[in-house]
Amino acid sequence: MDLSLYIPAISVVWLASEIILARLKHSGQSGSGHDKSSLRVLWTVITVSIFAGVFLAGSGIGFVSAGVSIIRPSGVALILAGLVVRWAAILTLRKYFTVDVVIMNDHKIVMTGLYRHIRHPAYLGSLLSFLGLAMSFSNWLTALVIFMPITGAFLYRIHVEEKALAEFLGDAYRQYRLSTKRLIPGIY
Numbered sequence: 001m002d003l004s005l006y007i008p009a010i011s012v013v014w015l016a017s018e019i020i021l022a023r024l025k026h027s028g029q030s031g032s033g034h035d036k037s038s039l040r041v042l043w044t045v046i047t048v049s050i051f052a053g054v055f056l057a058g059s060g061i062g063f064v065s066a067g068v069s070i071i072r073p074s075g076v077a078l079i080l081a082g083l084v085v086r087w088a089a090i091l092t093l094r095k096y097f098t099v100d101v102v103i104m105n106d107h108k109i110v111m112t113g114l115y116r117h118i119r120h121p122a123y124l125g126s127l128l129s130f131l132g133l134a135m136s137f138s139n140w141l142t143a144l145v146i147f148m149p150i151t152g153a154f155l156y157r158i159h160v161e162e163k164a165l166a167e168f169l170g171d172a173y174r175q176y177r178l179s180t181k182r183l184i185p186g187i188y
Contacts, residue, residue: 007072007136010079014129017083021090022099034164035101038157045153046130053134053146062141071138078132086125089114097122101161103168109176117185119162119176123154124183158182 056062064071090097092113096104114121130150134143165173181188 006076007133010076011133014079014083017087025090025097025099034103034160036160038160039100042153042157045149049146049149050133053137053139053142056145057137057139057142062139064138064140068138072136075132075135075137078135079129080132082125082127082129082132084125085114085128086122089121089125093122101157101164103164107165107168109165109169109172111176115180117180119180119182120158123158127151127154127183 092115093110096107096110114124118124127147127150131143131147134146137143137146162173162177166177
């Protein structure tokens with residue numbers, strides 16, 4: 001199966017969904033102070049990492065020819081799985097989901113769906129998709145350049161978000177943190 005058309009098409013749909021989400025689910029509360037520019041950091045790192053990764057992939061440095069027929073389809077499957085996880089998390093949060101870190105006046109901890117097991121399933125979904133994108137190039141250097149900085153940016157975002165939630169929700173959020181992991185059930 002030739003994935004040369006599927007990968008760009010899926011990536012365009014993915015990007016379009018994120019742009020639409022950013023437009024529709026931005027809180028408009030830029031002065032709230034909770035976000036700590038984490039949304040800007042995230043988008044900057046994602047943009048730079050992907051452009052650098054694509055450039056490296058185009059150069060051929062780091063290309064992995066062995067197993068390409070397994071690596072690329074696995075990458076596409078991870079992109080799609082990540083999108084499903086992300087959207088399941090967003091739909092579970094409903095009104096509490098925003099692309100920027102904002103605490104609403106009636107904010108409550110959501111502990112249903114994927115949130116029973118991990119605190120940040122939407123970020124897990126994004127990271128799975130970025131790992132899949134990185135794998136779809138079948139290039140170990142591209143995978144590092146795409147996945148590692150983006151993971152770091154998401155970890156910064158998680159830190160910012162958890163600090164804001166702990167400050168606003170207090171003991172209830174601290175208890176929730178004790179009963180769940182951040183991104184990987186039972187591990188981290």
